Amino acid sequence: MREFNDPKVAAVFDAFSQDTKTGVLALRDLIIDTADHLPAAQPLQEALRWGQPAYLAPKGSTIRLGEHKSARFALFVHCQSRLMGDFTSAFPGEDRIDGNRAILFDHPDQIDETRHGWLIARALTYHL
Numbered sequence: 001m002r003e004f005n006d007p008k009v010a011a012v013f014d015a016f017s018q019d020t021k022t023g024v025l026a027l028r029d030l031i032i033d034t035a036d037h038l039p040a041a042q043p044l045q046e047a048l049r050w051g052q053p054a055y056l057a058p059k060g061s062t063i064r065l066g067e068h069k070s071a072r073f074a075l076f077v078h079c080q081s082r083l084m085g086d087f088t089s090a091f092p093g094e095d096r097i098d099g100n101r102a103i104l105f106d107h108p109d110q111i112d113e114t115r116h117g118w119l120i121a122r123a124l125t126y127h128l
Helices: 007-015 018-036 083-090 113-124
Strands: 045-049 052-056 063-068 071-077 096-098 102-105
Touching: 007 018, 007 045, 007 052, 018 052, 018 063, 018 071, 018 113, 063 113, 071 113, 083 113
Parallel strands: none
Antiparallel strands: 045 052, 052 063, 063 071, 071 102, 096 102
16 A cells, blocks of 8 residues: 555545445555556645545546445546546446446456546546
């Protein structure tokens, strides 16, 4: 697990149930790994937005991680962006989706580095 720079963000992760925590930490690693390979996503900022861990890049759209009423955990993107529409067009029927705002997960094994990394990369460079 990567170190947290902000103790408030670390506290939110610590407060998640173990099932949720395992999943959101795996997504966090994927976000940071993806950003590490995208110069335009630097510096990546980890902060809290709406009480959830959020990832912001200088020319990107915010990515948030957290619990969801219909799943153990979720990856959220800005609902007024075209990110989820592009994702569902590129990968139709591959994931459970909450409208135009989230991918829903019940287990960390559902995280696909290629497919979900594609969405993360697009979010981190959305305004380029």
